[in-house]
Amino acid sequence: MVKVTYIAADGTETTVEGKTGDSVMHTAVSNDVDGIVGECGGAMMCATCHCYVDEAWTDKTGERQSEEDDMLEGAASEVKANSRLSCQIKLTPDLDGLVVHMPEDQF
């Protein structure tokens, strides 16, 4: 299992355990973490799973792809250098302890 901590815009922290291979979005949604919506189920159609990867983890999660960049055009909150669509970050043992911050709004 891979631990992921989600920090809401108001500072609330939720730590859950995800499975290797699952996405950060799927892990949040299936554990009912408020703040990640993932309306399209990870098809890169909705930009409602926007997250900011904690600065300490950006090297490990890697860069966002160009299609992700394009979809973030539709994000409801500010897009920053560490913005990602959490459906595109797949959990690996390397990401155990990952911290992501959630934006104010997903719509």
Place this chain on the structure above:
Amino acid sequence: MEQGPIVIVGAGQGGLQAAALLRQSGYEGELTLIGDEPGLPYQRPPLSKAYMAEGNADALILRAAEFFDSKAIRYLPETRVHAIDRVSRRVGTDAGDLDYGHLILATGSSNLRPPIPGLERAMDLRTLADAERLRGKIATPRRFAVIGGGFIGLEFAAVARKAGHAVTVAEAAARLMARAVSEHMSAMFLAKHRDLGAEVILGDPVSSVVDEGVTLVGGDQVAADEVLLAAGVRPNTDLAEVAGLVCANGIVLDGRLLTSDPAISALGDCASFPDPRTGRMIRLESVQAATDHARHIAARLTDKGDGPYAAVPWFWSDQADYKLQIAGLAQPSDRAEVVSEDVVLRFDDQDELTAVETINNAKVHMKTRRSLAGGEPVTADDARALIG
């Protein structure tokens, strides 16, 4: 704030979203979600895409079992609703009678089964059980005939070709996905599927399904081991009709997504509602409609907003390495302006932008989707400037 109890009939994506959003919006009354399929609520779009290719059913689950306990949502799988008693505000189900203060019908749609002899030989691709059955067939090399060249038939065809099967798609209309996209996009996808090695037959409807495959009206035979029926869907309105709710190609809703009974809302595939842009009655089969309807209804029932429904439709389809994205909703008669091979703008007779069709171009899709969501008409010049 609705005091409840709230009963949701249908545990697809829209029904599940409505339940989740009601709790998120602070509704604390009784909440029951009823589905007729076994297992936890799941996503349907991947059934003909990633699931068909990879077979990972866990990835489809929308919420874990604990979610329903922690949110005090009574989830009743494999449960049928037989009748709605609107006078006593009660639904009769396999699990007994349930009272409601407000009822949400999210009954979805079923595969359209045209009156074609032998059609009982054809498989469906609608539910997880259908998809599991079909996946069992793609384990060994076969010849597939697909009846219908719409999104689902073509998504399946792409997966089956990639897995090395022989595939013939028979579409009754003169072009692929004719209801959903412009002629240019139909042609792009026709070329793609032929490139992939599928045989695509247009304008020659299937007249019968036989042991050897399918027979076409024109007299040709398509030899096939397995036949998939993907000729569209019909809204599940039986329950609503028997209860006396107004139905016409779906359960008829007003701009607030209420049925002809103000104690009953409806959403998703089964609902016919006024197009926010034109006022024309429309029915959409999409994740977007199901979830945006759910959001609107949850907000109304929890006093978080009761304006007219105004969401912009969007659609997608993954077929091999082509991702089709559609922002907005065009009428078939809307003019198509082919901007480039991968971008088509659609305009109505006032020259206002109605939809944008793109292939592998998320940037244009999102820009135009946001612009259409702005609520103001987007002129042809605006649209061209936007995608510059």
